[in-house]
Amino acid sequence: MERLPKIALPGIIAIIVLIIILAKSAVTIGAGQAGVLFKTFSEGVVTDKPPMTEGFHIVAPWNKVIVYETRQQELSEPIRALSSNGLDIKIDTSIWFQPEYENLGKLHQDKGEAYVQRVLIPAIRSASRSVVGRYTPEQLYSSKRDAIQTEIFTETNKLLEGQFIQLNEVLVRDVTLPPTIKDAIERKLSQEQEALEYEFRLQKAEQEAERQRIDAEGKARANQILSASLTDKILQEKGIQATLELSKSPNSKVIVIGSGKDGMPIILGNQ
Template identity: 75%
Template sequence: MDKLPKIALPAVFIIIVLVILISKSAITIGSGEAGVLYRTFGDGVVTDEPPLGEGFHLVAPWNKVFVYEVRQQEVFEKMQVLSSNGLEIKLDASAWFEPKYEALGKLHQEKGEAYVQRVLLPTIRSAARSVVGRYTPEQLYSSKRDAIQAEIYEETKKIVDGQYIQLNEVLVRDVTLPPTIKEAIERKLKQEQESLEYEFRLITADKEAQRQIIEAQGKADANRILSASLTDKILQDKGIEATLKLAESPNAKVIVVGSGESGLPIILGNN
């Protein structure tokens, strides 16, 4: 009986040590995450193996695991940039991105966990300044926002692709001009719209005048052709046909044959 505590104490101690070791060694990677393994007594950050995927993992207690979110994320940025003529423009943009999964070890080793602040945001700012500097405030306000958005995306992607970051989209959410410039642009756009409306009315009126001229010309040509085709003989025949139809009418009338011009009958009636 005296020997039991001597055996039990080491066993309890071993169990406690094992529990501590297991708790230190157990790593759970959550949904949409991946882990970068750091070997303390090895070569440091593991870059030649895939990162640890979702789920439960056991690692040596003296090693470390750095967990990264690998699903698509969004970062917002408000910037002050200059247009081509030196006016200050406020730009509100966001970017959709995710770390490149297979290169997660390289990203951790070279850029660290703050890679968004160290790499992505400075690159977006630089690209935005470069792109916006090519356009006037009027272009930024009215017609070129989609082009600006596409150019910022292309310039940013060109850089961050080599920094182990996958850029999916850049969105220009708002462009704010100085109030006086905005009002001047709006007045100009309104005047241009009114000018376009006036030109449209002139074109419509001109087309209507052309239509009426063509219609009148057509009628004149038809009358000239008809007049040229009507001979005295045809007129006499038409007069006789009309006389015969009138003669058959029940209304009272007097027909004087051969007394009209060109020998056509004269019709006298009370109706």
């Protein structure tokens, strides 16, 4: 095998070096990500320019690009806290968050890649304990779930102000009480429900009794009016009208006019 010309060897070496440099200089940023540029021999972290966007980039081989997830992320965090009367409460929370895109360089410079552990988790724990401490176990278990969720979100947002983290939502998924307290609350709620149901039945019974009373009074009043209006002459007239109707019937009968009491007709039939 013939030796390579002396002029070819430096060229091959140069190509290899160029490939290595390009490999170290090429940076690909994926979908939903952004890059923070660190300039080794100048100002360090670039904070006065927007972060590097998705796609392919060429940077100087002595510089570094730190890639961050910029889409909304979820953090599940169980938190133990004390209620207003000192009982141990456990709440399971979900936090929806993302870094502030325009301040990604400042976030990296001040907090670093571990900003979730350094800032977000301590903030959500502190806010949750503060909020839970305002309520009794019964309130936390039943009626105040939405309220504490909103308050934890507000308190956490205050703690994250100026920290370059965008908090989107805080969800309280579950509240766990000591078993004895939970059983006592459930018994109380059950008794309250039974009392409400009994009260409802009483109201229905009272309403039905009132309806029957009004109906009876109405009927009695109608009978009084009818009795007052039925004079002897009206009764005689009604009797005569009924007699005339009966006389039209094909059944055999004998009608004696004026032979009854008060001159009312007497009807003699074949029955």
